Amino acid sequence: MSLTVVNGLPAHVLFVHFVIVLVPLSALALVVCAAWPAGARRLGLLLPILALVTLASVPVATHAGEWLEEHVGSDPLVRKHAELGDGLLPWALGLFVISAVVWWTARRSAPAPDDTSGAAWSPPALLRGAVVILSLAVAVGSVVDVYRIGDSGAKAAWHDNYSKTATQHDG
Numbered sequence: 001m002s003l004t005v006v007n008g009l010p011a012h013v014l015f016v017h018f019v020i021v022l023v024p025l026s027a028l029a030l031v032v033c034a035a036w037p038a039g040a041r042r043l044g045l046l047l048p049i050l051a052l053v054t055l056a057s058v059p060v061a062t063h064a065g066e067w068l069e070e071h072v073g074s075d076p077l078v079r080k081h082a083e084l085g086d087g088l089l090p091w092a093l094g095l096f097v098i099s100a101v102v103w104w105t106a107r108r109s110a111p112a113p114d115d116t117s118g119a120a121w122s123p124p125a126l127l128r129g130a131v132v133i134l135s136l137a138v139a140v141g142s143v144v145d146v147y148r149i150g151d152s153g154a155k156a157a158w159h160d161n162y163s164k165t166a167t168q169h170d171g
Contacts, residue, residue: 003015003060003063003064004063004064004067004068010064010067010068010071011064011067012061012064012065012067012068015057015060015061015064016061016064016065016150016153018057018060018061019054019057019058019061019088019146020146020150022050022053022054022057023054023088023091023092023095023142023143023146024143024146025050025054026050026051026054026092026095026099026142027095027138027139027140027142027143028139029043029046029047029050029051029099030047030051030095030098030099030102030135030138030139031132031135031136031139033047033099033102033103033106034098034102034131034132034135034136035132035135037105037106037109037128040102040103040105040106041106041107041109043103044103044107045103047099047102047103048096048099048100048103050099051092051095051096051099051100052096054092054095054096055089055092055093055095055096057092058088058089058092059089061085062085062086062088062089065081065082065085066082069082075156077152077155077156077159078156080152080156081149081152081153081155081156084145084148084149084152085149085153087145087149088142088145088146088149091138091141091142091145092142094138094141094142095138095139095142098131098134098135098138101131102131102135105123105131109122109123
């Protein structure tokens with residue numbers, strides 16, 4: 001197995017599914033944890049780890065896609081899909097960075113286990129609001145980008161490759 005071919009088939013077709021699932025999942029987890037600090041404390045390190053796995057999956061899928069692009073005929077739909085795909089990495093990086101900030105902030109704001117006073121550091125409301133808005137913007141942007149990339153990939157893969165009416169098979 002390589003990062004370009006799995007079991008004789010283009011690996012991009014497999015790896016892209018990780019991105020399709022992980023980006024929206026990371027985006028949702030980020031928004032929930034940014035808006036609900038207790039949720040961020042409950043998820044703990046899982047939030048930035050999920051975002052890191054998401055970030056790592058993007059170049060793997062992109063690399064396999066570039067290999068596939070070199071092994072199919074020249075097609076403007078494939079080129080458009082490849083161009084859109086190149087734009088996802090900054091969104092995934094944003095998800096990771098903001099997830100790390102949300103995790104770190106939630107961790108700092110949790111009371112120490114031996115602290116009976118319940119006092120903990122609390123970020124200013126303006127900072128929390130800015131993080132929530134930034135989280136929402138990056139989450140929406142990343143999910144919309146994944147949708148646009150997936151739509152263009154489906155069009156590239158399936159245009160002229162199916163019949164709009166059912167075909168009869170000899171059987």
